[in-house]
Amino acid sequence: xxxxxxxxxxxxxxxxxxxxxxxxxxxxxxxxxxxxxxxxxxxxxxxxxxxxxxxxxxxxxxxxxxxxxxxxxxxxxxxxxxxxxxxxxxxxxxxxxxxxxxxxxxxxxxxxxxxxxxxxxxxxxxxxxxxxxxxxxxxxxxxxxxxxxxxxxxxxxxxxxxxxxxxxxxxxxxxxxxxxxxxxxxxxxxxxxxxxxxxxxxxxxxxxxxxxxxxxxxxxxxxxxxxxxxxxxxxxxxxxxxxxxxx
Numbered sequence: 193x194x195x196x197x198x199x200x201x202x203x204x205x206x207x208x209x210x211x212x213x214x215x216x217x218x219x220x221x222x223x224x225x226x227x228x229x230x231x232x233x234x235x236x237x238x239x240x241x242x243x244x245x246x247x248x249x250x251x252x253x254x255x256x257x258x259x260x261x262x263x264x265x266x267x268x269x270x271x272x273x274x275x276x277x278x279x280x281x282x283x284x285x286x287x288x289x290x291x292x293x294x295x296x297x298x299x300x301x302x303x304x305x306x307x308x309x310x311x312x313x314x315x316x317x318x319x320x321x322x323x324x325x326x327x328x329x330x331x332x333x334x335x336x337x338x339x340x341x342x343x344x345x346x347x348x349x350x351x352x353x354x355x356x357x358x359x360x361x362x363x364x365x366x367x368x369x370x371x372x373x374x375x376x377x378x379x380x381x382x383x384x385x386x387x388x389x390x391x392x393x394x395x396x397x398x399x400x401x402x403x404x405x406x407x408x409x410x411x412x413x414x415x416x417x418x419x420x421x422x423x424x425x426x427x428x429x430x431x432x433x434x435x436x437x438x439x
Contacts, residue, residue, distance in 0.1 A: 195231050195238075197223045214238060227256060242270045244287040244294075244318060261285045261294035272317040274303060286320045286439050298322060298344040298438055304363040319439030321349060321364045325371055328431040331414045334374045338436035346436040347389040348376035351423065354398055361420045364435065368420070374434040375423070377415035382407040385415050385425070389437070399423045 193199055199209040199218035210216040210223035214237035217226060225231050225238035230252045232239045241255045242248050247268055254263035254270035261283070263270040272294035274285040284297040297303065297320035304316050322338070329337060331348075338346040351357050365373070376389045383405050385395040395415065401422035405412065412425035416432055426432075 193223050195223055195225075195236070199223050211237075243292065244270055244272065244289075246270050255292065257293040259293040259295065261296070263287075263294060274317060284320055285317065287318045289318070289439070298342060298346065301344075301346075301436070301438060302364070304359045316359065319437055321360065322346065322436040322438070323364060323368070323373070323433070324436070325368055325433045328433055329374070330431050331374055331378050331428055334432075334434035335376070338434070344436070344438060346438040348374055349435040349437040350376050350387040350390040350393075351395075351399055351417070352387075352390065352393075353396065357399055357417075357422070360417070360435065365417075365420045368433075372419065372424075372426075372432045373417045374432045375415045375417060376437070378428065379413050382410075382413060382425075395423065 193210050195216050198221060200221070201209070201218045209218050215225060215229055216223050216238055219226065229238035229240055242253050243255050244263060248254050248265040248270045249268060251265045254265055256262060261272055264273045266275055272285040272287050274283055277283050280302070284302045285294050286297055286303060288295045294317070301320040301322040303320045324334075324337065335348050338344065338348055349360070351360065377385045377387055377395060379385050385405065386392040387395065399422060401418050401424045404423065405425035407425060409427065411427045414426050414428050414430070416424055416426045417435070418424035
């Protein structure tokens with residue numbers, strides 16, 4: 193039977209009554225797609241719903257979940273719905289890759305827009321950021337604060353590219369550029385930095401301040417955002433503000 197037609201479930205007819213080859217099953221007496229799929233009128237079949245940051249042309253094409261915050265189709269991409277909330281006071285929502293749902297950011301954390309463009313459709317929804325300026329810590333203590341405070345289980349921030357650096361400078365740090373911030377990179381091999389919380393990816397050369405890293409003093413093994421603009425190496429014992437990242 194085709195989609196949306198009445199069916200009867202018996203011991204042997206769950207697939208026979210509908211079209212199992214098109215992933216159409218007898219659900220509650222009607223031939224339907226299960227919750228992981230939507231019915232496509234072009235292919236006459238139940239197709240998989242898209243996950244976060246995947247293509248779509250309708251909210252129907254995006255994954256659903258038990259979360260209050262659902263994926264919606266924005267600019268042909270499935271996104272957590274915070275692109276239409278106020279940047280400072282609206283719901284700050286991110287995509288949890290482990291739980292496969294949209295969740296509220298921890299209290300005090302916020303998301304941002306790409307390259308400092310406020311109100312655009314390219315709101316960042318797979319991460320949110322928290323900034324600590326009132327207290328300063330060394331690397332290990334700062335990471336512990338990110339992970340343990342209020343059960344946030346966040347980590348020190350990873351800077352993936354120049355656009356993210358610009359977003360953090362103009363929005364997340366937002367006027368605090370005179371302060372240096374610890375990031376999620378520490379090394380036992382001077383001059384060789386990787387992102388501890390991003391699969392040990394190499395730190396991009398384009399993110400460094402001029403003439404950095406330089407291992408001044410012979411003991412610079414942690415990475416900081418210097419005055420909000422670029423990355424610099426610093427001594428592990430030094431204490432700074434720090435940026436946590438959840439996502």
